[in-house]
Amino acid sequence: MNPGDSRGFFGGDPATNPLYDDETDVSLLDTTLRDGEQAPGISLTPDEKADIARALDRARVDVIEAGSACTGEGERRTIKQVTDLDLDATITSFARGVQNDIDLALDCDVDGVTIVVPGSDRHIETKVNTTREEVIADTAELVEYARDHGLWTEVIGEDGSRADLEFLEELMATAFDAGATRVCYADTVGHAGPERSYEIVSTLAEYGPVSAHTHDDLGMGLTNALASVAAGADLVHGTVNGLGERAGNVAIEEVAIALDHSYGIETVDTTQLYSLGQAVAQATGVQLPPNKAVTGENAFTHESGIHTDGTLKDDRMYEPYPPEKVGRERRIVLGKHTGRAGARAALEEHGVEVDDEELTRVVKRIKEIGDRGKRVTDADLLAIAEDVKGTDRERRVEVLDLTAASGGGIPTASVRLRVDDEERVASGTGSGPVDAAVTAVREAIGQVANVSLDSYEVDAITGGTDAVVTVEVEMSRGDHSVTVAKSDTDITSASVSAMVDAMDRLLTVPGEEPEVLADD
Numbered sequence: 001m002n003p004g005d006s007r008g009f010f011g012g013d014p015a016t017n018p019l020y021d022d023e024t025d026v027s028l029l030d031t032t033l034r035d036g037e038q039a040p041g042i043s044l045t046p047d048e049k050a051d052i053a054r055a056l057d058r059a060r061v062d063v064i065e066a067g068s069a070c071t072g073e074g075e076r077r078t079i080k081q082v083t084d085l086d087l088d089a090t091i092t093s094f095a096r097g098v099q100n101d102i103d104l105a106l107d108c109d110v111d112g113v114t115i116v117v118p119g120s121d122r123h124i125e126t127k128v129n130t131t132r133e134e135v136i137a138d139t140a141e142l143v144e145y146a147r148d149h150g151l152w153t154e155v156i157g158e159d160g161s162r163a164d165l166e167f168l169e170e171l172m173a174t175a176f177d178a179g180a181t182r183v184c185y186a187d188t189v190g191h192a193g194p195e196r197s198y199e200i201v202s203t204l205a206e207y208g209p210v211s212a213h214t215h216d217d218l219g220m221g222l223t224n225a226l227a228s229v230a231a232g233a234d235l236v237h238g239t240v241n242g243l244g245e246r247a248g249n250v251a252i253e254e255v256a257i258a259l260d261h262s263y264g265i266e267t268v269d270t271t272q273l274y275s276l277g278q279a280v281a282q283a284t285g286v287q288l289p290p291n292k293a294v295t296g297e298n299a300f301t302h303e304s305g306i307h308t309d310g311t312l313k314d315d316r317m318y319e320p321y322p323p324e325k326v327g328r329e330r331r332i333v334l335g336k337h338t339g340r341a342g343a344r345a346a347l348e349e350h351g352v353e354v355d356d357e358e359l360t361r362v363v364k365r366i367k368e369i370g371d372r373g374k375r376v377t378d379a380d381l382l383a384i385a386e387d388v389k390g391t392d393r394e395r396r397v398e399v400l401d402l403t404a405a406s407g408g409g410i411p412t413a414s415v416r417l418r419v420d421d422e423e424r425v426a427s428g429t430g431s432g433p434v435d436a437a438v439t440a441v442r443e444a445i446g447q448v449a450n451v452s453l454d455s456y457e458v459d460a461i462t463g464g465t466d467a468v469v470t471v472e473v474e475m476s477r478g479d480h481s482v483t484v485a486k487s488d489t490d491i492t493s494a495s496v497s498a499m500v501d502a503m504d505r506l507l508t509v510p511g512e513e514p515e516v517l518a519d520d
């Protein structure tokens with residue numbers, strides 16, 4: 001725990017502030033499947049929701065808001081698929097402040113409901129066209145109804161950060177009197193600063209358990225979540241990857257790691273956070289920015305010479321916590337900012353030894369590629385090293401011919417490869433021409449199919465239908481892996497050529513006897 005001089009920053013007496021007490025019990029409510037899915041363009045299938053719910057449960061998230069039963073038939077089937085999983089987590093549905101929404105949630109067999117009632121006058125008068133008095137009366141009735149039906153019941157005062165605090169206090173006190181399990185402070189439009197969050201949550205916490213639901217419109221979702229915990233909130237709402245309305249909700253992986261790292265408060269199994277983020281990015285199609293905290297591609301990747309050198313000397317030099325803590329590995333990559341230590345380490349990983357003068361030339365060539373704005377892959381590095389050392393290397397695998405057809409029938413591809421002195425021909429089918437070609441290449445390589453494709457990324461470097469695309473693959477065989485990038489206007493050719501180059505590199509490890517490939 002390392003709060004340092006920040007004790008008391010969020011307000012209150014540092015001696016009694018729950019944020020500075022590592023015995024504090026904080027749980028997470030994940031609303032990726034509800035608020036996360038409300039982000040424009042996202043719609044998860046029942047199977048995708050079920051997979052994400054299982055992953056959240058594995059990470060030991062306490063409450064999973066599975067959706068809004070009021071949305072329609074399809075959504076109710078989806079929520080039911082999640083409740084049928086019989087997970088350890090409490091499964092809830094969103095409900096507006098109307099009884100029918102609670103009935104629809106009950107039809108999905110949820111354990112609980114988050115009942116959202118208008119909190120600010122703007123929502124009361126302009127949106128729902130009602131009065132403060134009616135909201136209070138309706139809330140009491142709905143909470144009693146939900147509790148009578150055995151539901152875990154949280155009342156969210158929508159737009160709470162812009163509400164009149166005296167009214168919000170009365171509303172939430174009524175909810176508790178009616179039997180609510182908990183109430184929730186909602187910074188619905190991400191408007192609050194931490195002082196306002198602290199003021200509201202500490203007021204409501206006088207009456208019973210309080211949750212915090214914060215959005216990131218001002219980039220303060222996490223700050224407000226922490227201020228809420230400091231003020232006594234014991235359940236924090238968030239979404240995986242920070243998906244959600246507009247600028248999104250606070251990201252649960254950021255809440256979990258901030259509470260753990262900075263305040264010693266454990267919430268979930270943090271080693272699951274990276275795979276959770278990947279699963280949600282894949283299902284939603286919303287890719288993470290590389291610099292995203294915790295789960296972004298670059299969060300534990302080092303390129304610049306000074307950082308790489310420092311990290312090679314002490315792996316905590318440029319990282320706040322080890323990548324394994326969130327289920328990741330550290331990566332050293334090469335580019336314009338590479339120095340000698342990083343280049344030598346990368347070469348050693350591929351079994352290539354260089355003397356000091358050769359290393360100087362290798363670094364110069366890496367920087368030249370970097371200066372052209374390009375990434376430097378393992379294949380680039382190995383080609384540079386061969387050139388600098390004057391070593392001749394014979395390719396073992398080469399593409400002689402490739403045809404792929406799609407449109408109409410099942411996508412098919414055939415390839416003719418030279419593997420050592422032999423020609424091998426194979427064909428394959430797949431979900432598209434690239435997939436078919438990849439299947440054909442694997443078939444042709446035969447018994448070295450134990451080469452695995454660990455990552456495959458496509459970038460369009462120019463626009464338009466004749467765009468040049470770059471395919472970058474990372475492939476491995478045993479504990480040896482290589483990255484290769486290839487550019488072409490034809491994505492199938494770029495993919496096959498990158499994969500074949502990677503396989504070729506993996507079949508010959510510098511410094512090791514080439515393995516003889518048997519016929520299959």
Ligand SMILES: CC(=O)SCCNC(=O)CCNC(=O)[C@H](O)C(C)(C)COP(=O)(O)OP(=O)(O)OC[C@H]1O[C@@H](n2cnc3c(N)ncnc32)[C@H](O)[C@@H]1OP(=O)(O)O
Pocket residue numbers: 035038068070071072096097098116117118127128129158188245
């Ligand atoms: C803070 C949040 O994230 S809010 C959650 C947002 N989630 C969703 O909207 C879920 C998906 N929504 C839907 O599928 C649809 O909006 C439905 C099925 C819920 C309702 O559809 P419709 O009946 O066509 O209503 P519509 O979407 O046009 O307007 C929303 C209605 O909900 C009412 N409403 C909004 N908030 C509340 C509330 N907290 N309590 C009660 N009623 C509310 C509005 O007043 C409006 O009612 P009105 O038509 O009588 O004015």
